[in-house]
Amino acid sequence: MTLALAMDQAGLSVAVVDALEFSDQLAPTFDGRASALAYTSWRMFEALGVAEHLREHAQRIEHILVCDGRPYGGDKPGGPGPHTLHFDRNEISEGPDGEPLGWMAENRRSRQALVKALQARPQITLIAPARADRYEHRKGGIDLVLADGQRLSGKLLVACDGKFSRLRDQARVRTAGWGYGQKGLVATVRHAEPHNGTAYEYFLPSGPFAILPLTDNRSSLVWTEPDAIADALKEAPEAVFQEELEARFGDFLGEVRPEGPRFAYPLGLRYAEQFCDDRIAFVGDAARGIHPLAGQGFNLGIRDAAALAEVCGEARRVGLDIGAVSTLRRYEDWRKFDSATLAAGTDFFNRLFSNDIEPIRQLRGIGLSIVDSIPPARRFFMRQAGGETGDPPRLLKGQRLDAA
Structure with missing residues (x-):
């Protein structure tokens, strides 16, 4: 949907094919996930007319704390450990109304905002529910054949169909990657103390444990565990889940209680050998799927959309x-x-931190503290995560593609 809005703004004729009714994707229990939007992604949403529909449901991220989690078990509480890397948005954006490090929004809220923005662009053709079956090249163009036999003709086909893209398979584009034997358990919790716009990412022996701030004194959890444990936690009775949650979460935000259903998603790395083929471009997870520990998967897809729309708009x-x-x-x-940088980085950090080997634990804790003591290093990582390094596309700078 983001790509369609960007392509339309660049002056191109666009059709969106989705396997699900858009209304089905807006249900509160559709998939339970929330996503972090980097500040450059938010600029793009502002330029595309999406942010105005999302702002009231989005939570500013003012701080990010990265640390080794404290050991838990018995009478030991969980929570953040002693070695912490603190990212403060005031270091790169001054003033009370300055740009935050990012925004958190439930995926259904982001979809609602995107659908409203699409509805304001009647020239964009929406075809849903419909399933892409295959594509066929023709002279000067490409056709997409849907499962019901309908045929769409265009100059460019963009595959946004995930890590296991059927269109990428048809193009015989090879991928490299592996599963981590881990799943991301996703849940929403409410806590007694305010989070003050702080996102926490701390590392436990089983994998990263992220506490991501939402509106209304809630947080979204992305809790990484080995497959069997994640499945057991997903299905556990409420009392058992509460006990396991408190053991890892700690008490630094007061009493914490789950809200709503739990979900578990398999984690892995998959990277396409090429991001394009003859009249086909791969965007989002169809180009690469990474570990969610840095919260960058959705943002990488948004950056893909910004770059592809700018390239195609200039070509036109x-x-x-x-x-x-x-x-x-x-x-x-x-x-x-x-x-490639983010894929390699998330893979490295997941392997480095997903263990409890004491010498490694001590060294990585010291490493976090050293980086925390170097302001230029902190600012570099904040801008890297924000998508502002290198040569960002115009939309990521907040510039419209239809502007002179």
């Missing part, structure tokens, strides 16, 4: 073919380095 303005390999290689070159 100068009379070039938007689906030509020479056009799409510009998109691929723009996005591959950022993608």
Whole structure:
């Protein structure tokens, strides 16, 4: 949906095919997830007319605390450990109304905002529910054949169909990757003390445990455990889940209680050998899927959309073919380095921190403290996570693509 809005703003004719009714994706229990939006992603939402529909449901992220989690068990509480890396948005954006490090929003709220923005663009064709079956090349273009036999014709097909993309498989684009033997347990909790816009990412032997601030004194948990334990926690009785939650969460935000259902998603790394093919571009998880510990998966997809829309818009303005390999290689070159860096980084940190080997634990704690003591290093990592390093596309700077 984000890509469709960006392509439309760039002056291109767009159709969106989705396997689900858009109304089904807006239900509170659709998938339970929330996503962190980097501040450059929020700028793009503002430029596309999405932020105005999302702002009241989005929580500013003012601080991020990264640390080794305290050991838990018996009478030992969980929670953040002694070695902490603190990111403060005031270091890169001054003033009470300055730009935050990012925003947190439940996925259904983001979808609602995107649907409202799409409804304001009647020139965008929405086809749902419908399933893409296959594509066929033709002279000067490409056709997408839907499962019901309907045929769509265009200059460019963009696959946004996830880590196990069927369209990428049809193109015979190879991928590299592996599963982590972990699942991300996702739940929403309410706590007694305010989070003050602080996101916590602390590392336990089983994997990262993220507490991400939501509106109304709630937080979204992304709780990583080995597959069997995650499945057991998902199905555990409320009393058992409460006990396990308190053991890891700690009491630093007072009493904590789960709200709503729990979900578990398998975690893995998958990276496409190429981000484009003849008249096809791969965007989001179809290009790469990474571990969620840095909260960057959705943001990488948004950056893909910003880059592809800008490349195609410029090609159209100068009379070039938007689906030509020479056009799409510009998109691929723009996005591959950022993608590879984050994919490798999240994989490395997940392996480094998902253990309880005492010498390694001590060294990584000291490493966090050292980085925390170097302001330029802190600012670099904040801008890197925000998507502002390198040469960001115009939309990530908050510039409209239809502006002169």
